[in-house]
Amino acid sequence: MHKRNIAILIVAIIIGLLIFFYLKPANTPEEPSVNPESMGTIPPEASRANKATPPPPVDVAVPTGTAAGFLPTNMEDPKKFEAYQKHIQEMAVCLNMKVQPLDSQAEINFDNLNKAISADLGDIVAQSDEWFTTDIRTPAGEVRRIYVENTNTASGEPTxxxxxxxxxxxxxxREIPLAAEQTNNPTDTLIATLESDGSIVGKANSRRIFYQNGDDLLLVERDGKIYSFELPHDGKIFNCTGADSAVTMSCTCK
Structure with a gap:
């Protein structure tokens, strides 16, 4: 009788264990394995290789010869139009791609540049804002720059x-010290407050344009005009800077 009770107890324990493991949630998260060498690094897909260099403020830039906000056509600024036509053809040779001549009656802006270079690139599939700058002149004559850069954290969160x-x-x-809560994810209100320290004398922005074929164009615009652009294609990179003036426009193939 004693042995029978022991056997019944053992069977009850086994049944209890089977019920426990059967009812245990199957989706209990496991602790992920972490490679110590990868801690604190940004995964390759979250970090774009290079950022474009912001243009100099108007006070130290070489005069462009055209009024601010003026987007010249061939008739309005023939030297700039001639420079663009020349460098666009250099781009075609450098990158081994089809390039259409610029429309002599159209403004030299991104939309028309895109029409000229898009034959081999395809449609635009996405764009990302890289950074923007606002230059102000204080009542004392000091030129200051507000620079805001957009990035992604390791987890993909925009910041x-x-x-x-x-x-x-x-x-x-010469950087003006700001509190950590001001430098990290600044509010639009804070940026507007800094802009009110003086009068705005110039603005610039950079964006990256992604094309259907996988290439991406890194573009900088200053006061509404193209300042620089960089395009990789077919194993080479074509870069132009100072492109808002025939005097300063310079391009390289590498």
Whole structure:
């Protein structure tokens, strides 16, 4: 009788264990394995290779010869139009791609540049805003730059960083210290407050345009005009800077 009770107890324990494991949730999360060497690094897909360099403020830039906001056609600024036509053909040779001549009656802006270069690139599939700058002149005559850069965290969350600097002679910058809560994800209200420290003398922005064939164009515009652009294709990179003036426009193939 004693042995029978022990056997019944063992069977009851086994049944109890089977019920426990059967009813245990199957979706209990496991602790992910972490490679110590990868901690604190950004995965390749979250970090774009290069950022375009912001243009110099108007006070230290070489005069463009055209009024602010003026988007010249061939008739309005023939030297700039001639420079663009020349460098667009250089781009075609450098990148081994089809390029259409610029319309002599159209403004030299991104839309028309895109029409000229899109034959081999295909349609635009996405765009990302890289950064923007606002240059102000204070009542004391000091030129300051508000620089806001857009990035993504390791988890893919969008974030932006603010820098506030004095633009000194020779192109050097002296950063004005800000609190951590101001530099990390600054509010539009804070940016507007900094802009009110003086009068706005210039604006610039950079964006990356992604094409159907996988290439991407890195573009900088200053005061509504193309300042620089960089395009990789067929194993080479074509870059132009100072493109808002025939005097300063310079392009390279590498």
């Amino acid at each position: 932006r960083t603010l820098k506030y600097s004095v633009m000194e002679a020779g192109g050097t910058q």
